[in-house]
Amino acid sequence: MKDLIIKFINDERGLLGSMMILIMIPILVFLLMSTPSLVRYQRATNTVLQNAIDYAVKDAALMIDEESQAFGEPRIDYKKAKESFLETLTYNLNAYSEEGSSFEDIEYSLLIYNGDDKYKGYGDGKVASYAFFTNNDSHITNSIKGFPIELGIIEDGITDNLYETDIRVEIDNPSVLAVVKGRIVKMIENNNEDEVERTKEIYVTRWSLGEIRVNEGK
Secondary structure: OHHHHHHHHHHHHHHHHHHHHHHHHHHHHHHHHOOOHHHHHHHHHHHHHHHHHHHHHHHHHOOEOHHHHHOOOOOEOHHHHHHHHHHHHHHHHHHOOOOOOOEEEEEEEEEEEOOOOOOOOOOOOOOOOEEEEEOOOEEEEOOOOOOOEEEEEEOOEEEOOHHHOOOEEEEOOOEEEEEEEEEEOOOOOOOOHHHHHHHOOOEEEEEEEEEOOOOOOO
16 A cells, blocks of 8 residues: 555656646746847847957958068958948948848947058058047047057946946957947838837947957967
């Protein structure tokens, strides 16, 4: 009799566990399916923007001045780098959708940092120690030099005030650093007026660093 009671209890627990699993499955499915489409879309656009800026800074960092390359001391041509960055960024933001980019009001901060003024640019090239660009401004100088240099990333761009942010980037080689901010403009699914209205207030900011290795292996 004791064995039967134990077996009954075990069977009852097993049945209860099975019933709980069966009950939880539809609940979990419901919670997954009920995740707001706006949240899912924001995650997707975060990835799109990050990928776009990653490709853009890498392409920009490849815009090497020919003279510096010939001497084995590659420096980045800031004019070509800026053009390459904007072209690659725009292309990749539009490449993921037949309807065009999911962003509007794109704002960027772009730094091309070589760390010295040894080269001026071969031919029509433009090389400087420090070249900084935004949508509406530019600052090119040879007075800011040296490695390493540490900068901070904030929502609105790049700062040398490290007290403003916990996101800090150390640059040890000629590099391209960019911060891009954009407003989400449309939804992938459930494109109703309420959700479209809510996207008007959602901005996504991402940053990336592309660098070239100088004298690597020495």
